[in-house]
Structure formats: C-alpha cells, structure tokens
Amino acid sequence: MTTSVRRLPGWAKAVAALVLVLAVLFAGIRLAVLPGIKDLFGTETHDRSGPALLKSIQDMSRYDAASGTFQVVVDLDKDAKFLPDAIRGTRTLYVGAGTVDAYVDLGQIGEKDVTVDGDRTSATLRLPHARLGRPALDPDHSYAVSKQRGLLDRLGDLFSDNPNSEQAVQKLAVRHIGEAARSSGLTARAESNTTGMLQGLLRSLGFREVRVTYGTAG
Numbered sequence: 323m324t325t326s327v328r329r330l331p332g333w334a335k336a337v338a339a340l341v342l343v344l345a346v347l348f349a350g351i352r353l354a355v356l357p358g359i360k361d362l363f364g365t366e367t368h369d370r371s372g373p374a375l376l377k378s379i380q381d382m383s384r385y386d387a388a389s390g391t392f393q394v395v396v397d398l399d400k401d402a403k404f405l406p407d408a409i410r411g412t413r414t415l416y417v418g419a420g421t422v423d424a425y426v427d428l429g430q431i432g433e434k435d436v437t438v439d440g441d442r443t444s445a446t447l448r449l450p451h452a453r454l455g456r457p458a459l460d461p462d463h464s465y466a467v468s469k470q471r472g473l474l475d476r477l478g479d480l481f482s483d484n485p486n487s488e489q490a491v492q493k494l495a496v497r498h499i500g501e502a503a504r505s506s507g508l509t510a511r512a513e514s515n516t517t518g519m520l521q522g523l524l525r526s527l528g529f530r531e532v533r534v535t536y537g538t539a540g
Contacts, residue, residue: 375445375524376436379428385519387452387512388424393417393463394498398491416488418495419463422503423455424512444531445524451536452512457499459492466491 396416427450435448466488517534524532 375438375527376431376433379436379447379520380431383427383429384425385428385516386423386425386455387515387519388508389421390424390503390506390508391419391421392457392499392502392506393419394495394502396491396495396498398494414469414488414491415467416491416495417465417467418459418492418499420457420459420496420499422457422499422508424452424503424508425455426450426452426512426516443529444533445529446533446535447520448535448537449513449516450538452509452516454500454503454509457496457503459496459499464492464495 394417396414396418398414398416430450431447437446438444513536520534521532
C-alpha cells in the first residue's frame with residue numbers, strides 16, 4: 323500500500339513564511355530586528371500636571387474668601403445759607419448696616435504663576451491680592467434715629483411723592499461702610515482663607531508642599 327504526501331503549493335509556503343517572519347519580528351526578538359520600531363508602536367508619557375492644575379484653579383474664577391458686617395452712624399446736616407434751620411434745613415441721624423465681601427480673582431492667574439516640581443509633590447502659586455466688593459446696605463437693619471426738618475422742608479414733604487426719602491443719607495452710609503471695610507483688615511483675612519483653601523485642595527491631590535504668595539499675577 324502506497325501513502326502519498328500532498329505538498330503545499332508555492333503560494334501557501336510564501337504565506338506561511340511571511341507569518342513566521344512577522345512572529346519573529348514582534349515576539350521572538352522583542353522588536354530588536356528593526357531599530358526604532360519600538361518607538362513607533364510604544365507609548366509616551368507626558369506630564370501635564372502643571373497646565374491641568376492651572377486650569378482647575380482658574381475655573382474657580384472669583385473666590386469669595388471673606389465677608390464683613392459693618393454698622394455706621396451717619397449725621398447728615400443740610401443748612402440753607404441765609405435762612406435759619408427752623409425755616410429751611412434738615413438734619414438726619416441714620417444708622418446704616420451692611421456687608422462687604424473680599425475676594426481673590428483666581429481667573430487672573432497665568433502659566434508663570436503656577437509651578438510644579440518634577441515629581442509632582444511640591445507646588446508654588448502666586449495670586450493677585452484680595453480685593454473688596456461693593457458694599458451692600460441691609461435695609462432691614464438700617465434706620466433713621468431722628469430727622470429734623472425746617473418749616474419749608476415739612477411743607478415740601480406734603481407735596482412730595484416720597485416724603486420719607488432717605489436716598490442721600492443711604493448713599494452716605496454705603497460710602498462709610500466701604501471705608502470701614504478698607505480699614506478692617508478684611509482683605510488680609512480673605513488672603514489667609516484663600517491660602518488655606520488652596521493648600522487643602524492641592525494636598526488632597528497628592529501635593530505635600532504648597533506655597534502661596536500674593537502679588538501681581540498674570
């Protein structure tokens with residue numbers, strides 16, 4: 323009995339040889355046969371912690387870091403030049419209460435204001451100084467203690483659409499509240515609170531050392 327062995331056709335041998343060569347190239351010799359092919363198919367690592375950290379801080383934009391409540395007493399006296407106070411003139415004693423917020427504009431921070439070391443364990447931030455917002459008068463806790471008016475002023479109130487208008491004294495109270503806020507150290511407290519917030523945030527992200535300074539950012 324004769325057993326015949328079927329030989330592979332030429333094209334099949336070529337395909338098998340090509341598969342073998344590819345297997346050797348990518349597995350047998352760890353890509354060493356073709357220099358540079360490892361770089362072609364390998365992966366690269368990019369440290370983007372700096373810009374990502376900057377974007378995260380900028381997204382906070384205005385950070386309201388402190389708020390102060392102030393109360394001022396306004397004594398507004400309006401006299402006529404050639405008439406006695408009993409005839410023409412007003413004097414209003416007004417207690418104004420209001421609030422002022424202090425904030426840090428984190429949106430002003432630029433790339434040069436955020437530095438991260440190579441192993442991403444230390445960060446240094448330079449922020450703009452804290453600023454004061456506009457004073458807001460609290461009408462529920464502001465009131466006129468007394469209001470004296472001359473005869474002509476009382477007669478004028480009878481024909482006025484708003485005889486109890488206190489617009490002038492309220493504006494003056496708002497101005498005094500702003501002055502009180504500027505001399506209260508509210509901005510220093512806002513910077514301290516902002517520093518604490520950012521240090522806590524960055525340490526939760528893995529940073530061990532966080533230094534925050536204030537000056538001209540951008």
